[in-house]
Amino acid sequence: MQFRDLQKQYAVLKDEIDRSVQSVCSGAHFISGPEVKELEKHLAEYVGVKHCITCANGTDAITLAIKAWGLGEGDAVFVPDFTFFSSGECPASEGCTCVFVDVDSRTFNMDPIRLGEAILRVRKDGLYEPKAVVAVDLFGQPADYPKIRQICDKYGLLMLEDGAQGFGGEIEGRKACSFGDISTTSFFPAKPLGCYGDGGAIFTDNDEWAELLRSLAVHGKSGNDKYNNVRLGINSRLDTIQAAILLVKFKAFRDYEVRDINRVADMYIDEFKRSGLDDKIVLPYVKEGFYSSWAQFTIRLPKGLDRERLQSGLKEQGIPTMVYYMKPMHQQGAFANTYSAQADCRVTEELCSRVLSLPIHPYMTDEQVRSVVEGIMIQKK
Ligand SMILES: *Cc1c(COP(=O)(O)O)cnc(C)c1O
Numbered sequence: 001m002q003f004r005d006l007q008k009q010y011a012v013l014k015d016e017i018d019r020s021v022q023s024v025c026s027g028a029h030f031i032s033g034p035e036v037k038e039l040e041k042h043l044a045e046y047v048g049v050k051h052c053i054t055c056a057n058g059t060d061a062i063t064l065a066i067k068a069w070g071l072g073e074g075d076a077v078f079v080p081d082f083t084f085f086s087s088g089e090c091p092a093s094e095g096c097t098c099v100f101v102d103v104d105s106r107t108f109n110m111d112p113i114r115l116g117e118a119i120l121r122v123r124k125d126g127l128y129e130p131k132a133v134v135a136v137d138l139f140g141q142p143a144d145y146p147k148i149r150q151i152c153d154k155y156g157l158l159m160l161e162d163g164a165q166g167f168g169g170e171i172e173g174r175k176a177c178s179f180g181d182i183s184t185t186s187f188f189p190a191k192p193l194g195c196y197g198d199g200g201a202i203f204t205d206n207d208e209w210a211e212l213l214r215s216l217a218v219h220g221k222s223g224n225d226k227y228n229n230v231r232l233g234i235n236s237r238l239d240t241i242q243a244a245i246l247l248v249k250f251k252a253f254r255d256y257e258v259r260d261i262n263r264v265a266d267m268y269i270d271e272f273k274r275s276g277l278d279d280k281i282v283l284p285y286v287k288e289g290f291y292s293s294w295a296q297f298t299i300r301l302p303k304g305l306d307r308e309r310l311q312s313g314l315k316e317q318g319i320p321t322m323v324y325y326m327k328p329m330h331q332q333g334a335f336a337n338t339y340s341a342q343a344d345c346r347v348t349e350e351l352c353s354r355v356l357s358l359p360i361h362p363y364m365t366d367e368q369v370r371s372v373v374e375g376i377m378i379q380k381k
Contacts, residue, residue, distance in 0.1 A: 001359055001368055003320040004190050008363040013248055020244040033240030039247050047177045051210035053202045054238035055217050058164040058186025061200040062090035065160050065182040068212045071096050076128035078118055080110040081328045081345040083136045087162050088329050097128045100330040102345040106285040108138045112147035119155050132158040137166020137176055139296040141286055145179040167192045168258040168293030177203045192293040193253045195242040260362035261294045268297055271373040297360040313379040319372055322357045
């Protein structure tokens with residue numbers, strides 16, 4: 001069994017993907033070819049925002065947003081403590097000070113109450129000025145944007161949605177990557193919508209920021225002139241071949257993959273309940289009115305259960321599992337001895353020692369789901 005079966009997906013889409021890649025090779029327009037523009041148009045329409053700017057990866061997407069807002073030295077940026085490193089790495093690399101905020105134990109997403117507290121603490125300490133929130137759609141479920149937006153408005157903070165894991169998710173019918181003042185996503189192969197290498201995108205309704213982001217992504221170009229450089233930028237573009245692959249994969253994603261992966265998640269929950277394991281194991285929880293694109297299916301193991309032993313037992317049965325994430329952000333060595341290391345994030349610490357992510361993808365069969373749940377039952381005996 002595969003953790004995320006990209007080979008099976010390719011087998012289904014092979015003819016169309018091969019044709020699409022071939023056509024880019026024949027046309028030889030490898031950088032900024034017409035497929036890139038076409039993809040941006042489709043993605044903006046799907047998300048329901050005015051502008052989509054593709055770039056080289058999800059990390060650059062966040063960095064470009066931070067650059068476009070001119071954030072840096074002296075600015076505090078609030079980031080969930082339980083996330084992939086990029087969410088904090090990018091603002092910190094631009095000179096911002098990350099303030100890590102604890103998460104909700106059921107949704108795994110930034111706890112709005114703890115965000116409010118963190119903002120007041122930073123104000124009181126007076127060392128850094130609160131400027132922005134990076135909210136993350138962890139494991140596919142959008143963060144609590146209705147509440148986070150209120151807090152951002154109250155304190156005059158910009159809101160960035162790191163939707164690297166959330167593409168395809170929704171709140172009350174509104175799509176992920178439309179909630180931030182700027183939103184970002186990643187097309188890393190294992191993300192909900194992945195390409196065949198690295199890729200990313202940025203979304204915004206703001207015309208000025210959109211133009212600035214396009215400039216920053218191509219060496220600070222002026223308008224369409226890449227040899228007239230009016231600011232310092234980076235080189236961050238989505239390859240035409242990746243765009244061509246994404247055009248095919250996006251259709252499958254939109255038309256059935258998000259639906260099918262939700263069916264797999266529902267099946268997992270039914271099977272766990274039927275097995276009775278759900279009285280000890282905490283199952284993933286999607287809030288009322290929210291819709292997840294299930295980047296991960298992450299359970300919380302009971303206290304005292306040996307996670308490593310469970311993992312190696314499952315591995316022997318051919319069932320791969322992963323731990324996302326082992327370490328709270330505030331404990332990462334990169335932030336040692338900085339203001340960012342000072343964080344009271346007990347929920348995250350607990351989660352890091354107890355979460356386990358199980359195989360999930362849109363092409364997973366009922367039998368496979370059953371065998372994972374049975375595997376856990378056998379190992380727990
Ligand atoms: C994967 C990921 C990123 C970075 O995306 P890349 O395309 O790998 O650079 C950023 N934030 C989160 C939450 C992610 O999961």
